[in-house]
Amino acid sequence: MTPRITTKQRMQITRQAMPEQDAAARAANFLEVNLGLPERLALLEADRCLQCKDPRCMNGCPVGVNIPKFLDLLTAGKLAEAAQSLLCDNALPAVTGRVCPQETQCEAVCVRAGKGLPVGVGYLERYVADWAREHRDQLPQTKPQPTGKKVAIVGSGPAGLTAAGELAKRGHDVTIYEALHKAGGVLIYGIPEFRLPKKIVAQEVERLEEAGVKIECNVIIGRTYTIPELQEKFDAIFIANGAGLPVFMNVPGENFKGVYSANEYLTRINLMAAYDFPRSDTPVLNGQRVAVVGGGNVAMDAVRTAKRLGAKEAMIVYRRTHDELPARAEEVHHAEQEGIKFEFLTAPIEVIGNDKRWVTGMKCQKMKLGEPDSSGRRRPEVIPGSEFILDCDVVVVAIGTKANPLLTATCPDLKLNKWGNIVADENGATSIPGVFAGGDIVRGAATVILAMGDGKKSAQAIDSYLAGVSKPAGVCAAV
């Protein structure tokens, strides 16, 4: 049989660009920046995949999505089957299609990246996932055989939701406990609307609830119930309670009015809808000159949010250079397009306030890059005598988080590392049999997809622990 398309023809197709909202317009609204590929472009892009016999992209994916398979089904016009294949591998594809750092994962190892640009796996994942959201009735709804085993999941962020989906499709009775009043964890309180619309998170949560997952909000494990108490009621537990406490710079003036942790700034705006004050009751200080300290995805989210809230100048203050920014390339690129200012090689040493203790600026030092440190990145070194004042009226500190002790302090048998993170093996098993952990409480601050990878691996380990011989059903049926 002659193939529909030859490898040579595939190679001739250039990478399709993601349509975006105009940079000037989007810098003043909270609507999604990426608009999604239209059908014609999606099919063209999917044809760029060479359908490698030994696909490296799958190994680059923390949740092991069978990328060539869903792309092949997509190009064959079998959208329902493509969606089914994708959803079986990945519980939250509409989320990861938007927030994954594909350029360091699947797309980084794509064969086509060797000569030219890799297949736009993220764009296509989003395309298929969005189709699935719109056509839920076309996906199989078979229920798995109940196993009678009960699993508690602590936290409804990406790790918890992924584990819940995996366990539910194997017939286990899953209850998620969420400390906040809404499910989604960092997907709800942290990642802004313009990158991940809240409606999409809500739909993904609904899909899990339809699969039988129970979600109980306003329950703080470590306070409302402890892990030993949950052990009495559940056959296994997965702890995915997240990054916890914000880290501050520990410089003078950090408690002046106008200094936020990124967690607080983003939570006020995303979860509590402070952008809509006074229609919503929670306010946020609208800075005219907002300085965000840090260079990760959270820093990019905060600075782009500040711009959208009307800041005349929204800037990143980072002690290394553009090349060392840990944020996704796309976020940095979008930030630059939106007029975000970057103060590289700059480290704050003091927050300056006026006589009423409102922030008026930061005293900073200029840095230069020295020899590589243990992380392999060149270590920033202070340039003596380079102090200067950076004018700003709001400071957002986005330099990381550390483990929250609420849960672990009430579960003395749980082994922790010296930073207070839970010690877990590659399958999420902790020092307590039947108790698994994953996501940021194990890793320290990482990414959505790594947390999801942990959720998936732990769910499989929990299934084995529960002596599960069940075959996944639901969306995985007959794939």
Place this chain on the structure above:
Amino acid sequence: MAVRVKLVVMHRILAKQILSPNVTRLDVHAPRIAQIRQAGQFVIVHLTDNAERIPLTIADSNPETGAITLVIQAVGKSTNELVALNVGDFIRDVAGPLGHPTEMIESGHALCIGGGVGTAVVHPIAQGLKQRGVQVTSVIGGRSKEWVIFEKELERYGKVVVCTDDGSYGRKGFVTDAAKEILAAGKVDIVYAVGPVPMMRAVANLTRTFGVHTIVSLNPVMIDGTGMCGGCRVTLGGETKFACVDGPEFDGHLVDFDELQDRLSTYREFEQRSTACANGNCRMEKAAAALP
């Protein structure tokens, strides 16, 4: 057809009592919290998606009826909406119990000082101390007679001295005046003080001269109450602490009260706008209505 199991635990208001002109007591059904709460702990209450999350200390509880007692001073839009609820109404979100339980002594004499709505926070502390066999003396105060709350309840645990600023009830003067006499008269092993920041600062300054360990309960601006936002940070002996997970009770001799009071003023202008809008005096809304 897929059936979604949606767990929505609502919290019914079982009793309501107006305690003073802007202070209301609500007994709310929250059986798990009622069962396990300890003195000094708080809950976060949240009414709707657009409402604020409000931290409130648990003043009392009844494990049999499943009720927790919340005492609310109506100061802004969200607290006004909360006290407008009636018996039979529901509160959507009640999360807790949060914070560390009160550090208690096991014997001796404790002086419990409450100012205004803070008196309700002192109540569970005095209750817990009495249960341990500690001798409790309470000094409570308010601007005038109608602002004095929880007098009868505190009398169950020991002697109560009432002070009012204008002398309309009890003795005239500040709680610190009465506390000073008690500290001078006999042995006090520990002082607990809860009230407005200036009152707690004055008590801490007073007890420092007597060398008596003093615990205060702080109520800074807070969003999640679980340590995530860091908005509730306070300085304790030069070190930053989060009131929600490290407190809310701290050594009063170490608290930077100036900073606490200052940080509490961060959103004052917003609160006025929010309340004005709630009362139909919103300039933005009016401007929008005036558009063609």
